[in-house]
Amino acid sequence: MNCQQILENKVIRASVPCRIDFGGTLDISTFYLPLNRAKPSTVNLALDLRTWVTLSPWDKGMVKISSRGFESAEFKADEVPFKHPMGLMFACASFFNAHGVHIEIESTSPPRSALGGSSAAAVAIIAAFRAALGKPIEPGSVAMAAHYLESSVAGVPCGLQDQLAAAYGGVNQWYWQLTDTGPSFVKKPLADNGEGIRELDRRLLVAYCGNPHESKDINQRWVNQFLSGNNRATWLEIASLTEQFAAALVARDFSLAGELMNRETGLRLAMTPDVLDKTGLKLFERAEAQGCGARFTGAGGGGCIWAVGKAEALAGLEADWLSIVGRDPQADLLKTRIDPNGIIIK
DSSP: OBHHHHHSSOOEEEEEEEEEEESTTTTSHHHHTTTGGGOOEEEEEEEEEEEEEEEEEOOTTEEEEEETTSOOEEEEGGGOOSSSTTHHHHHHHHHTTOBSEEEEEEESSOTTOSSSHHHHHHHHHHHHHHHHTTOOOOHHHHHHHHHHHHHHHHSSOOOSHHHHHHHHOSEEEEEEEEETTEEEEEEEEOSOTTHHHHHHHTTEEEEEOSSOOOHHHHHHHHHHHHHTTOSHHHHHHHHHHHHHHHHHHHHTOHHHHHHHHHHHHHHHHHHOGGGSOHHHHHHHHHHHHTTOEEEESTTOSSSEEEEEOOHHHHHHHHHHHHHHHTTSTTOEEOOOOBOOOOOEEO
16 A cells, blocks of 8 residues: 555544553453453553554655654664564554555653553554545544554454553452453443543553563463463452452552552562562652552553552652652652543544
């Protein structure tokens, strides 16, 4: 597909949110299929730290990708590398047999912050190409395409929650299951797009620990442990805690939600102590001391940590967290809100 001609008269821009989560890893088929009896699910909350993708015309036969934090790369369309820092993005272009295109990625979340940014970028790229072709943009189909492309090039098992949060936005619980046509998901909204989300916004904190994460390492250890028959009971307990956490959000019982977060984080720490880096551990301990709950995002090991609690407890925690992140010029308390919107095309 020669995008040069298509894009000369209409540059395409697409954006999607990133996410914070509870019960991640259960969205990987390695886990949710053997644990089917427990009806595993994952909860995620989309954040307005959006990733923007712009498609503009480029030299015929060439694909160029530019993204903050990476060196721009340009290759012939039939030679784009998938083993590359931006290999997933090149794979998305190849999925459409695209050339004559410059893909520019702008993320408003910190690089490698464990907020699902790379998966979100893939969703935005696929949505942008579909818009360029004048095709309908169905969030579930876009998310599934992004998921399977990532799984095909990552070299490790991949989940689906990041893509779904990006495609749909909002606050949702996702159930993972196998149907007659293959792996699938069920979406259960946990907050309406009005007062429900506004109330949750008032009960959330999100901090970047200053240390970029590397999800492959911790995820791979969890996978290897699980495949070896270890920690099966722990993952069943995490599935149960996720269900209880979703119910606590619906009931707006933020005290219980915080307790459940701390229990889940404790289980993960027991399996992989480095799931929280030094700053993350300090933030987690302060959350516990203030009567709030806290959890790392994604696979942890750096990146972000988020907290939930009652208003008065959260106010005290915010002061504590500001003091902790203020000691590291790379760390920060993120100014973000829940984003009710998924894919946006401009």
